[in-house]
Amino acid sequence: MKTTCPILAKSALEGNLSLLEHTRHVVLAMALFAKRSGLNIDPEIARKGAVLHDLGKAHPHFQRKIYHQKSTSLRDNLEWDFIHRHEISSLAFLPCFPASEWDILTDLVIAHHKSIINDPGEKGILDLTRFRDTLDNHLKDWEEWYIHGLEIIRHFGYSVKDIPREEAKAALEYVVSHCDKKKNGVSLLRGLLKSADHFASAFTHNTQQQLGSLFEIPDLTYYHSEKRKSSIYPLSLLPSDNTRKHTFVVAPTGAGKTDFLLRRCSRRVFYLLPFQASINAMWERIKENVPNKDVRLLHATSRIVVKDNNDEQILQPLVGAAVKVLTPHQLAAVLFGIKGHESILLDLQETDIILDEIHTYSDFSMAMVLDLVKTLVRLNCNVHIGTATMPTTLYKKLSEILGGTDNIYEVKLPAPVLDTFDRHIIDKIAHEDQINGILAEAFAKGEKVLLVFNTIRKAQSTFKQLLDDFPDIPKMLIHSRFKRADRVELERKLKKEFNGDASGNGSPGIRPCLVVSTQVVEVSLDISFDRMITECAPLDSLIQRFGRINRIRNEQTLGKYKPIHVISPGNNPLPYKQEILKASFDQLPEHFGLLKENSLQEKLDTVYPDIDTKEIDIHLIYRNDRYIIKELTDNKKSILIDALKIEGATCILESDRDTYINADWETRQQFEIPIRYQTIMRYKKQYEQLEVGSYPFVIPQQVEAYNMYGLQLTEHDNFL
Incomplete structure (x- = not known):
């Protein structure tokens, strides 16, 4: 690496930002973040941490990588074939600061990218010090490059001193010892520097403006x-x-x-x-x-x-x-x-x-x-x-x-006030075979109907049948398995084109029409339809679904009731529990009986005499009034996915494969379809999985079928 080249902190793809410029931006962010953090930290020490945090990027290993400099011989390749973490090299400059500040500065700097130990890539300082030459490698060619770090320290008004290699190594040995002694807890100092660094990296030259x-x-x-x-x-x-x-x-x-x-x-x-x-x-x-x-x-x-x-x-x-x-x-x-x-x-x-x-x-x-x-x-x-x-x-x-x-x-x-919120009359129906008759009657009246199912597969299959049964009725299908960009457009279309009720208040929208959905419409989506047909769900979920019917509240709508048809729970209750569905169904009125708002609390308490939760203590980092995670460390994200059963994987269509591979990270997100990790794992040998972006599975579904139904997998029933 020629010393005439600028010392960079960011690559060409990130703007060829010099180490000095990036440090300036982090110092600006740190000044505000330290002030607003509520931490009892000397703002001057926080500033020193910002100055110090990336000085190790001046190391030739980092600069070779950022300039894409390739080895010219086998010997050259062997010489530079080691893992280098710039934050470790950064702390070799600790001797420029009072020894009384070293512990705080170490906490600020050492783990701002990697957990100090048990890092997934084994790149934390305590992972790397298992290898004999780690500290020497992080000081390789020290005399040639540490002057760049001293120049940056001096730029921010701090006095500097010559740091012989042995003194630098002694400082790193102190850091290793300090990290080895870490007890359980969380280091908000680490969070402080990470926050400032991420902000400055995101906005670079606009950092000061955005801080305002x-x-x-x-x-x-x-x-x-x-x-x-x-x-x-x-x-x-x-x-x-x-x-x-x-x-x-x-x-x-x-x-x-x-x-x-x-x-x-x-x-x-x-x-x-x-x-x-x-x-x-x-x-x-x-x-x-x-x-x-x-x-x-x-x-x-x-x-x-x-x-x-x-x-x-x-x-x-x-x-x-x-x-x-x-x-x-x-x-x-x-x-x-x-x-x-x-x-x-x-x-x-x-x-x-x-x-x-x-x-x-x-x-x-x-x-x-x-x-x-x-x-x-x-x-x-x-x-x-x-x-x-x-x-x-x-x-x-x-x-x-x-x-x-x-x-x-x-x-x-x-x-008395709750009584004014009565707005739904409930009809219990024995079987989904009755759906078409109800729809025909509703469409004849010019109504907007919301049909809600508990699983994606059921919503998709029913929508496909209704395309044939009611070809002239405008209709749409919405659930969670659409591309991220398409999902946003579906929500907008639902609110802007299909929304409104027969009262004439608000946007009348398309009339008559049909929207087939899953639970995604339940909470806080501001839509108002004339009639609902829904699979039975837990009572609290049903009440939320009902809120999408006759939602508009004004002098003209008070005291007027709209029908909701609830299908009796069958033998396949997924994703819910059979006993909860039965108890919920039993609490509903029938024969178009009025659902009284002031009766809901009693009904809920009948369905839920106890809280239905699962134990997650084994995953928590704070229990029994103390932290059980070591400071400056992280747990793997898989803990979150495993514990909460959330969408932890993505799919893309085969038709988007090449575009996805060659796109930037932001464009890739538009093609991704979120899916539960446990669901797709059943098919991990059936579908190709890319090694770029979010490592999506490639699904060979025809574009026409996707546009109509969203992502389709042969799978066990899944909801949302």
Whole structure:
């Protein structure tokens, strides 16, 4: 490596950014992050950590790699054939700083890319020191390149000194000893530097400009406006300035829960919802009404939803948003110790957390949410829970975690007000053979019908049959197994073209029409149809589904009822439990009986006398009031996937294979179809799996069939 070449921190693909420039950007970010982090850290030491963190990139091994310099001989190849971690080489510059600061500087720097031990690629410092020559390799040609590190330290106003190789090696030996002695816990210092480094790497020369909108308290004036008050939305008339720390609101869909929960917030806001369909809709609603620049969406499709604003795309996973809309799974790293958990912990501290429709989780996910609430309480967050339905046992458990009535502002609507939310009449039907007759009658009346199934396969097969049975009726199919970009467009089409009800209020949309769906329509998707036919599901899920019918609430719609037909549970209850489906079905009225809102709590408590959760303690990094993970380390992401049974794999169509291979990371996301890891593993020998991007499985489905039905696999029934 010729010394005349600039010392780079980023490759040509990342802008050929010099090490000095990148360090400047991280120092800028660190100044703000250290101030806002709530950590008791001397800002000057934090700044030194930022200066120090990447100096090891001046090592010739890193520079050879970044300049794509190839070995010219076998001897040359053998000479440079070792694993080099720049953060280890960076700490060879510790002798330029007081020895009393070394421990803090080490915690800031050493693990900002890799876990110190048990790294999946065995590249952490304690993984590498198993090899005899590790420290010598990280100081290879020290006398030739360490001057570049000294120049950067001097640039930021710190005095420097000559560091003989032996003194540099002694510093690295100190770092190894320090890391070896690490006890259980989490290092928020690591999270601090990671946050600053990621932010600076994302925005490079625009770092200072982008920092200006970070850590703002959101302007929620819109939700406090007198114009938002109306007897139609009874929660809008209730005061939100109660001094108790946490909030519990139980009220039907359309009562004004979202406004009320946001009015309870006075800090930065994390708004948590369970499903992707609801995430998009809520982000759009909040972004329209909150003037802060930094209102973010965070889930797998966020880069597509905000594709016209590059800054917004980059911001999504970073810290410091005024408002961030996401799912609890995006925060699960803090429970399981997944990579980045320290940064998330820092970001969450002393914020307002809204948990909307918390009841929708079950088994492992419900256990995760309960432990997440415990963590939020430890982080001094204000927790605001809103739901239309919640079993008393779950309510009591959450109340206990939040500290009881002395700490919780509890809001429930009185029975006379609940009566005004009665809007559904229920018809129990014995078999799905009755669906076509109901649809024919509804279409003759010009109605918009929502047909909901519990599994993707059932929704797909029924939609295929209905294409033949009702060829002239506009219809669409929506579920989770569409390409990420297509899924966003389907949600927009559903809301803009098919939405509206027969009352004439709101957008009338296409009429008559049919939408076939799975559970993706259940939570917070702002659509209103005239009639529903649905497979039986757990009662709390059914109540959420019902909320998509006769949703518009105004003087003209009050006291008017719309029909919902619930199919009796058959012999295949998947993905639910047979006993829960039977108990739920038994609680419903029949013969078009009115479903009373003020009867729902009693019905829920009958179906759910106990909380149905699974034990996840074995996966948690904090239990029995102490951390059981070693500082500066991470757990593998597979823990999260295994525990929560979430979508952990992706597929692409065979027709997109070549385009995907040659596309950049952002474009690749548009072709990806999320799928549960456990599902696709049954076919891992049947389908090709690429070794680029997210390592998707290649599915040889015809494009025409995909466009009509979404991804199709021969598989066991799966929901969502």
